[in-house]
Amino acid sequence: MAFSSATATVSQxxxxxxxxxxxxxxxxxxxxxxxxxxLSFPSFQSKFCxxxxxxxxITRAHAPPSPSTTTTATSSFHGLCYVxxxxxxxxxxxxxxxxxxxxxxPDEYQKLGSFALIGxxxxxxVRFIDSxxxxxxxxxxxxxxxxxxxxxxxxxxxxxxxxxxAAVIAESxxxxxxxxxxxxxxxxxxxxxxxxxxxxxxxxVVTVELEENRLINHTTGKEYKLKPIGxxxxxxxxxxxxxxxxKTGMIPTR
Amino acid sequence: xxxxxxxSSLVAPPSTSFFHTKKDxxxxxxxxxxxxxxxxxxxxxxxxxxxxxxxxxxxxxxxxTTGSVKTAMTMTEKILARASQKEQVTxxxxxWVNVDILMTHDVCGPGSIGIFKxxxxxxxxxxxREKVVIIPDHYIFTSDExxxxxVDILRDFCNEQNIKYxxxxxDLSNFKxxxxxxxxxxxxLAQEGHCRPGExxxxxxxxxxxxxxxxxxxxxxxxxxxxxxxxxxxxxxxVPPTLRFVMDGxxxxxxxxxxxxxxxxxxxxxxxxTYKSMEFVGSTVxxxxxxxxxxxxxxxxxxxxxxxxxxxxxxxxxxxxxxxSVPYEPVYSDHQARFLSEYRFDVSxxxxxxxxxxxxxxxxxxxxxxxxxxxxxxxxxxxGGKTEDFMAAAKVFLASGKKVKVPTFLVPAxxxxxxxxxxxxxxxxxGKTCSQIxxxxxxxTPASPSCGACLGGPKDTYARMNEPQxxxxxxxxxxxxxxxxxxxxxxxxxxxxxxxxxxxGYVTDPREFLQ
Numbered sequence: 001m002a003f004s005s006a007t008a009t010v011s012q013x014x015x016x017x018x019x020x021x022x023x024x025x026x027x028x029x030x031x032x033x034x035x036x037x038x039l040s041f042p043s044f045q046s047k048f049c050x051x052x053x054x055x056x057x058i059t060r061a062h063a064p065p066s067p068s069t070t071t072t073a074t075s076s077f078h079g080l081c082y083v084x085x086x087x088x089x090x091x092x093x094x095x096x097x098x099x100x101x102x103x104x105x106p107d108e109y110q111k112l113g114s115f116a117l118i119g120x121x122x123x124x125x126v127r128f129i130d131s132x133x134x135x136x137x138x139x140x141x142x143x144x145x146x147x148x149x150x151x152x153x154x155x156x157x158x159x160x161x162x163x164x165x166a167a168v169i170a171e172s173x174x175x176x177x178x179x180x181x182x183x184x185x186x187x188x189x190x191x192x193x194x195x196x197x198x199x200x201x202x203x204x205v206v207t208v209e210l211e212e213n214r215l216i217n218h219t220t221g222k223e224y225k226l227k228p229i230g231x232x233x234x235x236x237x238x239x240x241x242x243x244x245x246x247k248t249g250m251i252p253t254r
Numbered sequence: 255x256x257x258x259x260x261x262s263s264l265v266a267p268p269s270t271s272f273f274h275t276k277k278d279x280x281x282x283x284x285x286x287x288x289x290x291x292x293x294x295x296x297x298x299x300x301x302x303x304x305x306x307x308x309x310x311x312x313x314x315x316x317x318x319t320t321g322s323v324k325t326a327m328t329m330t331e332k333i334l335a336r337a338s339q340k341e342q343v344t345x346x347x348x349x350w351v352n353v354d355i356l357m358t359h360d361v362c363g364p365g366s367i368g369i370f371k372x373x374x375x376x377x378x379x380x381x382x383r384e385k386v387v388i389i390p391d392h393y394i395f396t397s398d399e400x401x402x403x404x405v406d407i408l409r410d411f412c413n414e415q416n417i418k419y420x421x422x423x424x425d426l427s428n429f430k431x432x433x434x435x436x437x438x439x440x441x442x443l444a445q446e447g448h449c450r451p452g453e454x455x456x457x458x459x460x461x462x463x464x465x466x467x468x469x470x471x472x473x474x475x476x477x478x479x480x481x482x483x484x485x486x487x488x489x490x491x492x493v494p495p496t497l498r499f500v501m502d503g504x505x506x507x508x509x510x511x512x513x514x515x516x517x518x519x520x521x522x523x524x525x526x527x528t529y530k531s532m533e534f535v536g537s538t539v540x541x542x543x544x545x546x547x548x549x550x551x552x553x554x555x556x557x558x559x560x561x562x563x564x565x566x567x568x569x570x571x572x573x574x575x576x577x578x579s580v581p582y583e584p585v586y587s588d589h590q591a592r593f594l595s596e597y598r599f600d601v602s603x604x605x606x607x608x609x610x611x612x613x614x615x616x617x618x619x620x621x622x623x624x625x626x627x628x629x630x631x632x633x634x635x636x637x638g639g640k641t642e643d644f645m646a647a648a649k650v651f652l653a654s655g656k657k658v659k660v661p662t663f664l665v666p667a668x669x670x671x672x673x674x675x676x677x678x679x680x681x682x683x684x685g686k687t688c689s690q691i692x693x694x695x696x697x698x699t700p701a702s703p704s705c706g707a708c709l710g711g712p713k714d715t716y717a718r719m720n721e722p723q724x725x726x727x728x729x730x731x732x733x734x735x736x737x738x739x740x741x742x743x744x745x746x747x748x749x750x751x752x753x754x755x756x757x758x759g760y761v762t763d764p765r766e767f768l769q
Contacts, residue, residue: 087524087525087613087733089731089733091709091710091731091733091734091735091736092733092734092735095710095735095740096361096709096710096711096736097710097711097712097713097738099361099392099393100361100393100398100400100401100403100404100712101400102364102365102368102404102407103365103368103477104364104365104367104368104369104372104477105368119734119735119740120734121734121735121740121741122740122741145525146524146525146528146558149524149525149558150460150731150733151459151460151474151709152362152458152459152460152462152474152475152476153361153362153476154362154365154458154476154477154478155365172525172528173528174525174528174558175528175529175558175560176460176474176475176476179475179476179479180476180477180478180479183476183478183479184476184477184478240478241478241479241482242369242372242373242478242481242482254375
């Protein structure tokens with residue numbers, strides 16, 4: 001992961017608030033440095049508030065408080081999964097005609113979310129976002145190889161995050177999509193050890209436990225190993241690379 | 255401008271000749287990393303380049319005998335080492351890299367600017383107003399209000415920041431009255447002299463890798479990374495390992511660089527180079543002109559590659575003459591550099607290829623698809639909309655003397671390409687221009703330069719595939735929905751194959767007309 005060497009040298013003096021179903025603004029209010037940052041990032045704030053409020057099936061369980069040092073925050077996600085195949089490219093995630101939407105503009109951020117995965121072929125009879133809806137009911141996307149290949153458009157992870165998705169579990173990722181997911185903190189791009197997309201079906205109830213590197217499919221009763229998210233986890237948890245850098249003192253708080 | 259670097263003054267006597275063997279190039283570059291002078295990261299004047307590539311005195315000198323070179327590096331590693339002011343980098347290292355050029359366009363620029371403002375403050379200034387290049391090119395000739403607004407956002411930002419290189423367009427009704435307007439960013443970057451050997455170019459577009467043709471490190475990044483670079487001038491990057499592609503043999507007259515890269519992607523798959531650098535060498539690559547080299551590097555991202563590189567040579571320097579006054583210093587892979595793997599191709603044995611729907615690695619021989627009926631042909635984009643691409647298409651039309659059987663859309667990448675299409679004589683045509691040949695063949699009139707329908711775009715984009723049709727295209731991607739309609743089928747092909755297919759209405763091997 002591209003950020004690892006830098007993060008290793010950063011002093012991490014932040015403690016995370018402990019609470020289930022915790023909203024991010026609440027979480028960050030316990031930390032004097034980051035609350036300001038979250039309040040000042042409309043897009044990040046709206047994302048996390050939305051995730052919690054409008055997608056009740058997603059539960060973000062944070063690590064218990066640790067008074068001295070905190071290494072990583074942990075998260076688990078619970079909800080319905082949406083299953084896709086290999087090489088889901090950025091044109092399928094967010095077709096180019098919608099790229100006039102500017103992700104840093106809060107209104108257009110929401111609109112991008114409503115188009116997430118709209119480019120999937122008609123063979124996907126069950127759509128990621130129901131017609132007439134602006135959010136998805138699937139909080140976890142399960143995919144095969146090379147998810148997010150194609151363009152460098154950051155609109156792709158943003159659209160998924162804005163739609164209400166919390167994590168993608170794929171066998172592998174295209175490089176720029178992975179990096180953009182981490183840089184924006186929009187979705188967790190987690191790699192699976194095995195090919196899960198053949199064994200799960202859209203609508204299955206799944207839990208992703210990042211700390212245990214595990215995905216549980218409650219519908220089938222099967223469990224799968226995930227690869228560790230590593231140092232990317234705390235960056236995504238923080239809400240992206242800028243928020244993380246401020247939180248950890250790499251760059252000054254404004 | 256530094257007078258000279260220690261490297262060249264130590265090992266390379268002045269020379270005015272460009273005629274050097276590849277071995278010399280490598281040895282020279284090898285030696286250039288041996289200097290411990292503090293000037294070693296400074297750049298030569300362009301006219302010094304002949305020095306830096308000239309034969310060193312001690313041609314057989316080995317690193318172990320001088321102790322001056324610790325570990326051999328690839329081109330990509332050397333560029334990144336220099337940009338991070340390190341003696342040595344190894345694949346997997348995460349390093350802070352100083353950026354020579356940051357490019358953005360109308361699709362990702364507004365978002366990058368938004369992040370820059372959010373993070374660095376409303377009154378923040380970009381790190382270097384001469385190193386930010388902003389090129390509106392994606393959604394230009396459209397009535398889409400948000401697309402038009404995005405170009406306005408770029409203009410406001412460039413005015414506010416006094417950005418030196420902004421290729422603006424104000425009058426959408428006629429691109430020709432906008433002298434600053436260029437068109438497709440990757441081609442404009444090259445034509446305007448922003449692609450220089452040994453440098454680092456980042457762009458908010460995956461095809462930024464095109465510039466690797468100049469022996470520079472060039473890769474695509476997202477808005478957030480670009481917002482960071484706008485403020486900081488550097489970015490944390492992971493050093494990629496390099497795959498080496500050795501292409502030897504005389505290029506048959508029915509092949510183009512597009513066939514070579516489709517061959518490679520078909521070989522290694524759309525994820526075969528993920529996180530990796532792709533270096534192209536060999537006698538065939540050395541024989542390619544700059545635009546063909548750009549085609550080769552352009553599509554490394556379709557194999558998942560982080561960047562592509564081609565060693566700069568006299569063809570590179572010739573292209574750059576008069577385009578830039580910025581001094582640059584090329585680097586070359588060491589003989590002992592470690593490559594993750596090496597692929598060898600005898601180009602003389604290859605045949606014209608296509609990538610069938612819906613993946614760039616779905617390789618097939620063009621002749622194997624001769625029964626595929628098509629509805630249209632598209633020639634354009636950063637991949638296949640350069641002057642040489644139109645010259646190639648014109649050559650096929652000229653050779654056949656026939657008319658196209660399906661609508662054939664032509665979208666020159668830039669204003670310069672458009673001018674070439676209308677002014678340069680096609681060899682063997684008795685002085686006819688491409689545009690005349692296209693007209694005689696019944697093609698659509700060449701359109702205003704932009705990214706056009708390569709990526710679909712707004713509904714009113716010229717030549718956008720609004721119906722579920724079958725298209726042979728010189729562009730770079732054929733994923734579902736790429737050119738507009740979700741059920742459309744795109745066959746990626748060279749300009750030769752595209753033109754031949756236009757003439758028959760089926761996917762067609764260009765040898766039917768070129769031999």
